[in-house]
Amino acid sequence: MLVLAVKFTWKVIQSAWPALVGLSLADAQWYHLLGIPVILGLIGAFAVVYYLRFHFHVASDALIVERGLFQRERLQIPFERIQAVQLFQGPVQQLVGLTGLRVDTAGSSGSELELVAIRKQDAEGLQLLLRSQMASPESATADPLSGEAPTAAEMAPMVELSFADLMKVGLTQNHIKNAFIGFAVVMSLFQGFEDRLSLWLAGLPPLVLTVLGMATVLLIVPGLIMMAVVGVVTSLIGAALNFWKLKSAIGAEGVQLEMGLLRRNVFEVPFDKVHLTEWKSNWLRRKFGYETLRIRQAQAAGAGGLRVFIPAMEPRHRAAMEAAVYPDIAQGVLAEARPAGRxxxxxxxxxxxxxxxxxxxxxxxxxxxxxxxxxxxxxxxxxxFAAYRMAVHSNAIVLESGWFWRSRTVLKMGQLQGVEWRRNALLERRGIGHLVFHTAAGARSFGYMHKEQGLRILDFAINQLHSASPSAPQPAA
Amino acid sequence: MDIPAASNPPLDLSGVPRLEDIAFHPVSDKYRQMRLAMWGAVQFFAAAAILTPFIIFKVTGEEELGAFAAWWWPLGIQCLIAGVWFAEEWLGFPRRGYAVRERDITYRTGWMFRTTTTVPFGMIQHSELSQGPVSRMLGLNHVKLFTAGGSGNLRIAGLAEEEAQTLRAVIEARTRR
Missing domain, CATH: 1.20.5 (Single alpha-helices involved in coiled-coils or other helix-helix interfaces)
Structure with missing residues (x-):
């Protein structure tokens, strides 16, 4: 309940901050401060009522939630629709020893259910239950792994980051991007400062202003150095906040990972809900022997969805992960394609x-x-050019590209939502086109293929897609 | 990367059904009229928007002959765009078409920018018929197919009313699992 109150307070501050800033700038009288306890009291009352009106329980095949104050709603989330379960602990939750739980479905609104604060053992129990239920009967035919007895509880540890590893991850991030983020954060913290600065400048005599203007030219080199420092520091802070004490484990049916400093997240992703895996690395990170794994799940085009990524995956971790998600990769490459010389x-x-x-x-x-x-x-x-490569396995397609920033994308043909052959008239004349794979987690393409080869792979992908589906749809007539 | 050296038999693709071999159903010829009318309307309004200031100058009789020559530039660019667009419509229309197989549907469009998209029935989440006032007047209907993730959505435009209903019924029957 305390967590709810803080959450609502935070939301009110977030939505009403222009008004608050306006108030603080207006000549404030002491009695304006009386408004604060009134607002806090209202928020508290709302939190209490919301808490009392919020119920959830677990039925035989679905999670049922009833919530809402003025507008009651009843959510029913079938287990097999759940894409991922995430436990999270923000600073407030860590303080009071509670846990939040988020359930993601493939719906267009991204996360559909957030239980802000439940007791830790309840959350873990719920997570365990959902984990055992999520492996839907549907996956039994699609996933060759589930032929074995389900041993969901047994998890083998994968990546575990020590402090030194964490620093390595931070050092190998994109500093230029982070420098801009860092500056943006600093700027937003000193919003009032800018006004005061311009006021102060306006009070100076013109001669001093011209001297100051010339002095700014001299600031370019220190500015660049500062930019670099800010970039690296932001990278390190970002890495520490996101990946603090990262722990991950891989089981027979899914991966589990835990990370974060202020907000600690525990993710649970079953393998049969993984629609894309992407491995990204830059040259520097490869020197440390690391790659970043991004797991993408079904999501509507605009919705953010759950972004799960693990930095510092070593080659052996990748092998373990791919062996679990794409068992057919080990059986060897059926066909390999490279783009046309054009x-x-x-x-x-x-x-x-x-x-x-x-x-x-x-x-x-x-x-x-x-x-x-x-x-x-x-x-x-x-x-x-040499880095572009497509490898076709019996169910998986591996797309590789990039030389400095290397990327490897793996998708399952059995999960494709559609396949497209795209080219313009000029390319058509030269017999070249792009092959686009539409997955539930977005489209990925392999460009500039020779037509003959591209269409063979397209036909093969469609064929594998149909043979992966459990039964042929029977036309009614 | 350590992929264990496993058996690697040459892929026998002779048994895999080929997408190129299927015949495509053309869309309704009235849809060509609709698209050409659309093209005409857009070109007319664009030309009007470009020429209006020129006509106003001419009528009010202001001596702005220096600017006079410049008016032909936007008009020329518009003509160029109109020409390419017309070619796309005229040459691309015969290439529009769909093909239904036992387990998937394929839609092909375009002359300058060509796409051939295949969506399996099993992956279609829902389908929709949509019709604006103009297409209702011409007795046309558009079939939209939605897949998970949204990137594979397909819009088969310009089907005769009856054909659209039939296609939708076929899709519904095959989507049902």
């Missing part, structure tokens, strides 16, 4: 464009710069 020239042409800026003001130094860039592009294009 892509090499398109990549080269796209990357060389900046060098054409030399033509605007030709000079020796610019020509040397242009040549250097050309050589660099020539060198990287070959590598980038």
């Amino acid at each position: 892509l090499r020239w398109l990549l080269f042409a796209g990357a060389i464009l900046p060098a054409l800026a030399v033509l605007i003001s030709p000079s020796i130094s610019h020509a040397i710069l242009g040549l250097c860039w050309g050589a660099f592009v020539f060198w990287t294009t070959g590598r980038r």
Whole structure:
């Protein structure tokens, strides 16, 4: 209940902060402060009533929730529709020793149910129950793994991050992106500061202003250094907040992971609800022997859905994960495809464009710069082109791309929602096209394939898709 | 990457049904009229929007002959766009079509930008018939198929009313599990 009150307070602050800022800027009288206890009291009363009106229970095949104050609603979530179960503990929940539970379904609104605070053992019991129920009978035919006796409780540990590993993960993040995020955070913290600064500037004599303006030029180098520092620090803080004491385990039917500092999350993802797995790494992270795994589940196009990702997966972890989710990968590659040679020239042409800026003001130094860039592009294009690869297994498709930022996407043909062959008239004339796989977690494509090869793989994918479905749909007439 | 060296037999694709071999049903010819009318209307309004200031200058008789020459630029660009769009409509229309197999439906469109999309019946979440006022006047109907995730959604536009109903019935019957 306390958690609810804090949550609602937070929500009110979130939704009403412009009003609050306006109040604090207006010449405040002491009696305005009296409003605060009134608002807090109202929120508290609302939280109490909401709490009293919130019921949930577990039926034989569904989770049933009744909630709402003025508008009552009854949610019924069948177990087999549950995509993932997540336990979370924000700072408040950690303080009072409670746990929140989130149940994700494939519905368009993303998360459909959030129990904000329940006792830890209740949450774990519920999670265990849902875990055993989620493995739907449907999966028994689709998933070859479930031929064995279900041993959901047995989990083998996978990635466990120590503090040093955590720092490694932080150091290998995208610092440039994080620098901008860091600056945005700092800026939003010092919103009032900016106003005061401009006020102070307005009070200065004009001569001082011009000197200040010239001084800012000198600030470029320290600014860049500061940018780098902010980027790295934000990366480290972000890594610490998100992946603090990350623990993950893999079982016969799903993965489980636990991470986070202020907000501690426990995820539970069954294998048959995994629609895409993506492995991303940059050069630096590969030097540490790490890759980031992103697990994508069914989600509507616009909805965020649950984003599960595990940094610092080592090769052996990937092998274990893929053996569990895509058992057919171990049986070897049935067909392999690479893009048409034309892509090499398109990549080269796209990357060389900046060098054409030399033509605007030709000079020796610019020509040397242009040549250097050309050589660099020539060198990287070959590598980038060689990195594109598609491997077709009996049920899985593996798409690989990227040289510095490497990416590997794996999907199951049995779960495809549709397959598309796409090309424009120019490519059609050269017999080249793109193969697009539509999955429940979004579309992934492999571009610039030779038509003959692309259409064979498309036909094969459709064939595997149909043979994976449990029974042929029987037409009524 | 350590993929164990397992058996790797050559893939026998002769038994796999080929998508290229199937015949596509064309969509209704009235839909071509509808699309061309649409094209005409858009071009008319675009041309009107470009020419209106010119006509106003001409009528009010203001001496802005320097700007006069520049009016042909937007009109020329519009003509170019109109030409490409027309080619897309005219040459692309015969390529529009769908094909129903035992377990999936395939839809093909486009001349400049060609797509051929196949959606298995088993993955269709629900289907929808949609009809605007103009298509109602022409007796046309559009069938929309929705899949999980939304990226594989399919819209088969411009079917004659009866054909659309039949197609929908076929899809409903085969989607039912």
